Amino acid sequence: MAIGGFAQDETGHTVGRTAAHARWVPAARDLLAGVAARPMGTIGHADFAARIQADTGVSALVPASKWLGNCLTAVAEAARADGIPCLTALVVTTDGKVGELYDGALAAYDRPEPASSRERENLAATERIACYQWAGAPEPAGGWRAKAPVVRSSSxxxxxxxxxxxxxxxxxxxxxxxxxxxxxxxxxxxxxxx
Known part of the structure; x- marks a missing residue:
């Protein structure tokens, strides 16, 4: 890996984090807008990471655990700049929680750090509803209610x-x-x- 190399593009050239984010962030927004268009839609961390890498042709040279949090924060910063809800609330762990990676998104929106993991999950659940409404997802029977998502994965x-x-x-x-x-x-x- 070259000095400063973080990822590899589709031509095999090594690129840094900034160049990778320049490609991943718009792809992530498109991906998450599609997820938000489904009522109660979410996407798992691993599926999210795999999809943005596949969609852009830019593959990280390090495990997702080393870069996913920074990427989600960059996506949240871009969403806030565009005046839209925090789409990263749709990216969850296998047990349906946003986890500590969501704290960067909260900071991007100038929201205080949650006092507990429960508070973090409640904030994310409320934000997911804003995402669904922004994307025009059909309202579920009984209306929108903030609740833990059901993670749908390919396996x-x-x-x-x-x-x-x-x-x-x-x-x-x-x-x-x-x-x-x-x-x-x-x-x-x-x-x-x-």
Whole structure:
């Protein structure tokens, strides 16, 4: 790798971070505008990194963990300069969170650093709604509500399947004992009154 080399363009020339960002940022905006046009759309960190590199022909010479945060901050700075919502709120981890990489985007919008990870995720969820509205995404039934996104990826891991089953189990209505008002177990018989 050449001194100052950060990425390689489609011709095989080594380029620095500034040159890579000059190509990645507009591609990222186009990509994220498409994601925002889908109700509750998000994109995973790995998919985002792969797509902007493939779309531009500029490939980083270091792992995404070394450059993704700086790239997301540059995308947020460009979005703010264009007067649009923070599109980087749509880029999430495999568990559907923006994580600490979102702090650069908050700084780009002159917003205070979140006091907790929960506050960060709430800020990002609210910002995602602004992105969907900006992009003209169809409003979901029941209106827009800030909630954790469902990450859609080209591959589903076995680890993600049990969480989906658990979510379905939590969504079932609970039954209560008519005598003591305790939640009934799956058997339908109260453990206290039976």
């Amino acid at each position: 589903r891991s076995a680890a993600s399947r049990p969480r989906a089953s658990a979510a379905r189990a939590e969504a079932r209505p609970m039954s209560f004992c008519p005598s003591c008002f305790m939640a009934l177990p799956a058997t339908g018989r109260c453990d206290f009154c039976a």
